[in-house]
Amino acid sequence: MISRLARIHSTVRIWDYTTVCDNTEIGENCVIGGRCFIGRNCTIGTGTHIQDGVFIPNGAVIGDRVFIGPNVTFTDDKYPKAGNAGYKAEPPIVYDGASIGAGSVILPGIIIGRGVMIGAGTTVTKNIADNQVMIGDAGRIL
Secondary structure, eight states: OBOTTOEEOTTOEEOTTOEEOTTOEEOTTOEEOTTOEEOTTOEEOTTOEEOTTOEEOTTOEEOTTOEEOTTOEEOOOSSOOTTOTTOOOOOOEEOTTOEEOTTOEEOTTOEEOTTOEEOTTOEEOSOBOTTOEEETTTTEEO
């Protein structure tokens, strides 16, 4: 399902069973795999590739030429609970040229710098400065 309120460049390819919500903007030459969910008010830059099964919450900002591997999950709620009246969205920011390996989990409010490389299966619990490499279950800088 692609919202009629989304702004998607004509060169973007979106595969089956993907949802793109209202007021999301996707730049030119992007590829969005199948079974993805892209929330409201997101911005995705030019030349970004998002593989199958990725979850991107409302308000996320993804830069240019970013690679997001299959089944990556971005989160935006530090205290998830059904019916939480105090919910405060903290979407991620991913800067240009970053690469996020398959199955990684990005915790709320995380900022991923330019040129960052995140290994498959990494749980990202803290911001990552430009050009760093992060790997591992608890996410440590190499």
